[in-house]
Amino acid sequence: MPKVALYDMSGKQVGDIELNDSIFGVEVNKTVLHQVVVNYLANQRQGTQNTKTRAEVRGGGIKPWRQKGTGRARQGSIRAPQWVKGGIALGPKPRSYRYSLNKKVKRLALKSALSSKVLENDILVLDNLSLDSIKTKEMVKVLDNLKVDSKALIVLPEKNEVIIKSARNIPGVTTTLVSTLNVYDILNHDKFIVTKDAVAKIEEVYA
Template structure:
């Protein structure tokens, strides 16, 4: 399959061949949902904590004698129902970490890419290079491609050229820079447009097409 290819100035210069097993599949919504749930769970710190009745300060002496006072029996000033007492069944530090098989994670990313392409929300560019880090140059690039809203720019690797791109986007709250190897469902679905240079497409296809090729070889 093919898609329109643009240059950095926003001019159409031809087309780019895409791997249909990555950009042309039927999106698997349940797997994408499971991926996002995993991401959100893994982002939780799990540092919440409460103190039980054995951890709060207070005397261990019985407040008053058991019988004969006409009042309800009380055993400790640190009981959960008393002001300043411990918390009963409160949260304690724990890990919320979830995991998914690698094949399911890659299927989720392929599904998200296919969904974005079907919605015409991916802009393929020949290259994205900036001579020096300037926010003005990044704004000019976005205007040339008529990109508005949240924009995700995927880069192939960290080097001097991509470093200028990352620094140029630092002051733009609606622009996010992401390495191709770190592509994930949450970032793809929360952005309005994905910018994919040819170099980033090559990196994405190098690791996302592996599972499909191996599965086909196993079937044969």
Template sequence: MDKAVYSVDGKELRKIQLDDTVFAREVSEGSIYHAIRNELANLRVGTASTKNRSEVNGSGAKPWRQKGTGRARAGHKRSPLWRGGGVVFGPKPRDYSYSLPKKVKRLALKSILSLKAAGEDFKVIEDFTIESGKTKDLVKILTNLAPQEKAIVILKEDDAMIRRAGRNLPWVKFLSYNRLRAHDLFYSKNVIVQEGAALNLNEFYGEGK
């Protein structure tokens, strides 16, 4: 498929050929679901913890005799039925992370790229950098291509100056072409891809890779 390449001023410069196996393939919704679920699970800290009846403070003595009081039977104050007692089947610290097959992850990312490339909010921009590292210079470029809505910029290589310029912009995230995240990419309103990154994506995710 052909896509227009825009300048940093928002003007169309030329066309670029994008690999159909990466940017125009059939979308696999199942792989997208599993990839996003995997990323969110791997981010969980898993530190939630509760105390059961053997761990809470409290006397182990029987509060009152078994019969004759007219009240319900009670064994000790640490019972889950009592205020301040233990928790039944509560959470304990655990590791929520798990591995996802590489083929499923790759299929999910190609599906998301195809989904985004089919819309008007997917734009290819000429390679650029922010030599000054200033936020205002980056905003000037981005506003020519997309409104200030949630956006992803895919870089051809890790650029410290671009990341520095964009660290004060909560609506922009930067991803390297070989380290994409399904969750960020799927939920972004606008996807801006550097021309070099688009060519790298053709090779990195292309057929036979």
């Protein structure tokens, strides 16, 4: 079982914690990680882009000139695609980009993402994370104690408004809950900061 250091909020190591091998010690599957990240980004797309066809643009109800005898190419409408201000022939229309993946694939990707953080020593486990009041300065101090100077994802076992609001204005720092943890957020942040209680909850849910 992988063993990582356990820290307190002052950045001092207070012990070690053993992580579940079936979640934090699996072989990293890059193919599955790629599939799940692409799926996540596709599902975030709004799909509201829209272009007007020749039936939707204004004007063009009359034939611009007679069919024969002018020496020019025959035209039926000044709003055909080849005309300036004409309709778009094959432009995008509103649609959904959503598609689903198997639950087993998503679960394997999450385990691979968590295991990659352990392999790269980018996981920081805290014995506790709590603040008396909403203070961004106090959260910055905690991160400085942990020597975190890059993008960081803070994972909480349950909603804590004080921690969430104290961290939300710090550039590159994101807070999330175990229940909303996703592969994209894990991979998109350099450091994975998780409390001991959150680790227990992750192991309970995904073991």
